[in-house]
Amino acid sequence: MCATSPRSSIPEALAVSPVTVDLVLANGWVVTCDPRHTTIRNGALAIDNGTIAAVGTVEEIGRNYSGRHVVELSDHLLLPGLINAHTHAAMTCFRGLADDLPLQEWLHQVIFPAEGMHVNPELVTHGTLLAAAEMLTNGVTTVCDSYFFEQYAAQAFLESGMRAVLAQGILDLPTPDQPDPTRMRDHAREFLDRFPSSEGRLRPSLFCHAPYTCSPDTMQWVKDLCRQHGMIFQTHLSETAAEVRELQQRYGERPALFLRRLGILDQATLCAHGVWLDAEEIQCLAEHCVALVHTPESNMKLASGIAPLPTILAAGIRVGLGTDGCASNNDLDLFAEMGMAARCHKAFSGDPVVVSAREVLHMATLNGARALGWDSEIGSLEVGKQADIVAIDLRKPHLTPLYDPISHLVYAASGSDVTHVWVAGQEVVIGGELMTVDVRAVMAEVRQLAAVIGAGQTR
Amino acid sequence: MCATSPRSSIPEALAVSPVTVDLVLANGWVVTCDPRHTTIRNGALAIDNGTIAAVGTVEEIGRNYSGRHVVELSDHLLLPGLINAHTHAAMTCFRGLADDLPLQEWLHQVIFPAEGMHVNPELVTHGTLLAAAEMLTNGVTTVCDSYFFEQYAAQAFLESGMRAVLAQGILDLPTPDQPDPTRMRDHAREFLDRFPSSEGRLRPSLFCHAPYTCSPDTMQWVKDLCRQHGMIFQTHLSETAAEVRELQQRYGERPALFLRRLGILDQATLCAHGVWLDAEEIQCLAEHCVALVHTPESNMKLASGIAPLPTILAAGIRVGLGTDGCASNNDLDLFAEMGMAARCHKAFSGDPVVVSAREVLHMATLNGARALGWDSEIGSLEVGKQADIVAIDLRKPHLTPLYDPISHLVYAASGSDVTHVWVAGQEVVIGGELMTVDVRAVMAEVRQLAAVIGAGQTR
Numbered sequence: 001m002c003a004t005s006p007r008s009s010i011p012e013a014l015a016v017s018p019v020t021v022d023l024v025l026a027n028g029w030v031v032t033c034d035p036r037h038t039t040i041r042n043g044a045l046a047i048d049n050g051t052i053a054a055v056g057t058v059e060e061i062g063r064n065y066s067g068r069h070v071v072e073l074s075d076h077l078l079l080p081g082l083i084n085a086h087t088h089a090a091m092t093c094f095r096g097l098a099d100d101l102p103l104q105e106w107l108h109q110v111i112f113p114a115e116g117m118h119v120n121p122e123l124v125t126h127g128t129l130l131a132a133a134e135m136l137t138n139g140v141t142t143v144c145d146s147y148f149f150e151q152y153a154a155q156a157f158l159e160s161g162m163r164a165v166l167a168q169g170i171l172d173l174p175t176p177d178q179p180d181p182t183r184m185r186d187h188a189r190e191f192l193d194r195f196p197s198s199e200g201r202l203r204p205s206l207f208c209h210a211p212y213t214c215s216p217d218t219m220q221w222v223k224d225l226c227r228q229h230g231m232i233f234q235t236h237l238s239e240t241a242a243e244v245r246e247l248q249q250r251y252g253e254r255p256a257l258f259l260r261r262l263g264i265l266d267q268a269t270l271c272a273h274g275v276w277l278d279a280e281e282i283q284c285l286a287e288h289c290v291a292l293v294h295t296p297e298s299n300m301k302l303a304s305g306i307a308p309l310p311t312i313l314a315a316g317i318r319v320g321l322g323t324d325g326c327a328s329n330n331d332l333d334l335f336a337e338m339g340m341a342a343r344c345h346k347a348f349s350g351d352p353v354v355v356s357a358r359e360v361l362h363m364a365t366l367n368g369a370r371a372l373g374w375d376s377e378i379g380s381l382e383v384g385k386q387a388d389i390v391a392i393d394l395r396k397p398h399l400t401p402l403y404d405p406i407s408h409l410v411y412a413a414s415g416s417d418v419t420h421v422w423v424a425g426q427e428v429v430i431g432g433e434l435m436t437v438d439v440r441a442v443m444a445e446v447r448q449l450a451a452v453i454g455a456g457q458t459r
Numbered sequence: 460m461c462a463t464s465p466r467s468s469i470p471e472a473l474a475v476s477p478v479t480v481d482l483v484l485a486n487g488w489v490v491t492c493d494p495r496h497t498t499i500r501n502g503a504l505a506i507d508n509g510t511i512a513a514v515g516t517v518e519e520i521g522r523n524y525s526g527r528h529v530v531e532l533s534d535h536l537l538l539p540g541l542i543n544a545h546t547h548a549a550m551t552c553f554r555g556l557a558d559d560l561p562l563q564e565w566l567h568q569v570i571f572p573a574e575g576m577h578v579n580p581e582l583v584t585h586g587t588l589l590a591a592a593e594m595l596t597n598g599v600t601t602v603c604d605s606y607f608f609e610q611y612a613a614q615a616f617l618e619s620g621m622r623a624v625l626a627q628g629i630l631d632l633p634t635p636d637q638p639d640p641t642r643m644r645d646h647a648r649e650f651l652d653r654f655p656s657s658e659g660r661l662r663p664s665l666f667c668h669a670p671y672t673c674s675p676d677t678m679q680w681v682k683d684l685c686r687q688h689g690m691i692f693q694t695h696l697s698e699t700a701a702e703v704r705e706l707q708q709r710y711g712e713r714p715a716l717f718l719r720r721l722g723i724l725d726q727a728t729l730c731a732h733g734v735w736l737d738a739e740e741i742q743c744l745a746e747h748c749v750a751l752v753h754t755p756e757s758n759m760k761l762a763s764g765i766a767p768l769p770t771i772l773a774a775g776i777r778v779g780l781g782t783d784g785c786a787s788n789n790d791l792d793l794f795a796e797m798g799m800a801a802r803c804h805k806a807f808s809g810d811p812v813v814v815s816a817r818e819v820l821h822m823a824t825l826n827g828a829r830a831l832g833w834d835s836e837i838g839s840l841e842v843g844k845q846a847d848i849v850a851i852d853l854r855k856p857h858l859t860p861l862y863d864p865i866s867h868l869v870y871a872a873s874g875s876d877v878t879h880v881w882v883a884g885q886e887v888v889i890g891g892e893l894m895t896v897d898v899r900a901v902m903a904e905v906r907q908l909a910a911v912i913g914a915g916q917t918r
Contacts, residue, residue, distance in 0.1 A: 096866035134856035300806035347759035397593035401909030407555035411789040416875035450860030
């Protein structure tokens with residue numbers, strides 16, 4: 001089950017005199033999420049200048065590194081910061097506004113009117129800060145977010161200390177931040193021009209809402225702009241059976257094949273959902289190296305369906321895991337999402353072996369990073385990567401006993417077990433408390449916004 | 460969405476001079492789980508002699524009752540203690556021992572050998588105490604438990620302060636506590652003879668493992684004994700498609716119809732799982748007033764399938780919610796189980812309206828109590844019922860904002876949000892800490908047992 005870290009991760013030359021580093025995390029059970037699923041009992045990490053200098057047993061690290069700051073983490077698991085590869089953060093403001101309704105009623109009588117009436121820079125700022133607080137305290141260090149007024153989301157994530165891909169939402173319809181669809185291209189360019197400097201912690205992106213809300217021309221234009229800027233292009237793909245039928249009627253093709261014809265499919269294209277992909281589409285996405293984000297809780301709650309994940313994984317597609325927005329989840333806990341991903345496909349397929357805990361944990365870490373094109377820097381605890389690290393306290397009844405740390409992370413842990421979080425070596429959560437954002441103040445702001453939003457509801 | 464409490468819950472005669480009661484819980488948002496789903500914002504409860512004396516707004520309770528002890532709970536939800544209607548508590552010792560294996564391999568190469576080798580009074584005592592600690596701190600106040608050496612489970616639950624139905628497991632096969640199946644009837648009688656006195660907090664029961672592991676004769680004998688003692692009779696029913704086929708081959712009938720022919724179906728029969736019930740069987744169970752326990756997380760993880768819950772609920776069957784044992788869940792968090800129940804049927808049926816948050820919350824409270832035949836005393840916050848009450852702290856990012864408390868309980872909360880728990884008016888959890896059991900000592904005991912169990916595994 002466990003393996004010691006490869007010796008090669010500690011340069012031999014250092015074995016004589018210890019090297020001083022910024023930080024040593026000592027004595028945790030390290031779940032590296034490297035490609036070989038290496039775990040190290042009584043492990044340690046040496047961190048310097050925001051990156052991982054070494055991973056090994058506590059003896060190996062102790063022999064070779066001396067930390068200016070040392071955090072003792074016995075009785076803790078250490079894992080890479082989780083990656084929420086698809087959400088709409090500011091929708092925390094609509095969390096639980098409506099549930100258990102027919103999809104069209106939920107969308108057209110609740111969510112769209114609420115967004116049209118209430119989404120503005122203030123809501124995006126406070127809603128995104130609330131989302132960042134929820135995610136960081138639950139062990140998510142990187143998010144791939146898309147919404148309106150996304151420049152305000154960027155500022156909020158910058159302030160929170162999270163790492164983020166930030167995508168401005170694009171539709172050929174009036175949106176809360178651009179009532180005139182003919183100005184959408186200027187709007188997209190302005191988002192990129194004003195994107196904040198963040199020493200690499202934030203990356204811009206553009207998100208065409210869906211093939212049924214964006215014209216072929218718009219999608220191709222946006223993809224071209226993404227190519228010019230070296231950004232990932234995103235879209236929702238095959239979330240519901242109804243949209244697949246609609247697209248087939250309009251263009252005579254299923255969605256993935258339609259996107260291929262537009263020349264949009266490549267390794268820098270990331271599609272969310274993929275619930276109704278058929279075998280030919282999965283093959284097409286695999287051949288074009290497109291990445292997917294699996295969002296089971298949202299797809300289930302909205303009765304959209306269950307993505308054919310075992311087939312998607314077997315095709316070798318890079319798959320990340322996402323919570324989707326809070327209107328349809330209703331939280332941003334990626335541990336809960338992992339538990340759902342590991343369970344629902346077993347029930348759907350009747351096969352208890354599909355979508356193992358190891359595969360799911362990789363979706364939330366290394367493969368999420370690969371889906372975002374960011375795996376050279378994040379997604380696993382390996383030498384040279386950014387020190388985005390999460391610690392979980394094992395001294396809880398529901399995590400006792402422990403036979404297999406990966407089983408616990410997927411089938412028993414929850415975000416509330418997170419005690420420490422580091423992003424690029426900076427401690428942003430200590431003892432479960434967020435250091436970067438005044439969480440009480442943010443909750444108070446969102447409650448005030450919600451009082452207005454709730455008053456507009458007739459339920 | 461919210462309604463004030465019926466005035467009739469506060470006797471008019473008391474309106475003149477306040478009555479002194481043991482305890483007043485003030486200023487919480489009270490989710491009563493009464494049959495009308497009443498919730499009371501700025502609510503309060505008056506508790507005396509272990510029972511609920513009054514429920515109402517904080518003004519109504521303040522006018523009529525004076526508490527010797529008052530707990531201020533603004534920013535909290537108050538709800539009835541949750542009811543875990545099906546588990547095998549001591550299996551906490553096997554939590555995460557093996558996952559993601561084919562069912563027969565998991566059962567016959569891991570779980571059954573581990574049980575045969577390690578289940579003894581010591582394991583049942585410590586494993587059950589660990590389960591009680593996990594459940595109480597997660598807001599479960601009543602459990603319906605079945606396992607071997609169940610008299611030791613009874614002592615553990617008694618010590619923990621939980622309320623419990625305790626069922627000795629019966630098989631026509633050698634078991635860890637009775638290697639000689641011909642002595643099983645004496646064994647069952649001895650369990651009942653030695654059942655501890657508990658002032659009504661513990662109730663005995665018998666659990667025939669399944670129609671495919673107990674002979675018709677055994678099942679009828681056990682049901683007769685249950686009738687003599689006024690106890691509920693329990694069995695696993697239609698958990699897997701394979702067992703349904705096996706039973707049909709052996710007896711020529713599907714399981715529910717077979718049990719009807721044995722004369723076992725009545726309102727004091729409680730069946731767990733019901734995954735593969737067909738329409739005729741559901742009708743049969745409804746006509747005989749049989750109760751069911753839904754266990755979606757376990758059924759999904761083992762790839763057993765998804766019970767036809769919308770049809771079962773439409774037939775008017777009393778349905779409780781259960782976690783099943785930790786070998787197949789892998790935790791005992793009934794909040795997670797509620798979230799799964801509310802989501803999985805929407806995905807399976809393609810209908811986002813089925814199995815609403817309100818229905819699911821009732822499964823975990825009032826309908827769970829009805830399934831156990833205990834609803835005259837527990838399951839809702841109503842006058843005259845036992846004061847089994849849970850408080851949840853709303854001052855968390857993932858519970859902000861709040862439009863509908865029932866939505867949050869099912870779709871966003873987790874067991875870790877529980878701050879206070881009372882059983883029969885006794886405070887057993889304060890600030891998330893269990894008062895009745897030395898949780899650190901219990902975890903240490905279980906870790907020692909697990910070191911031996913894990914050493915016996917070849918994985």
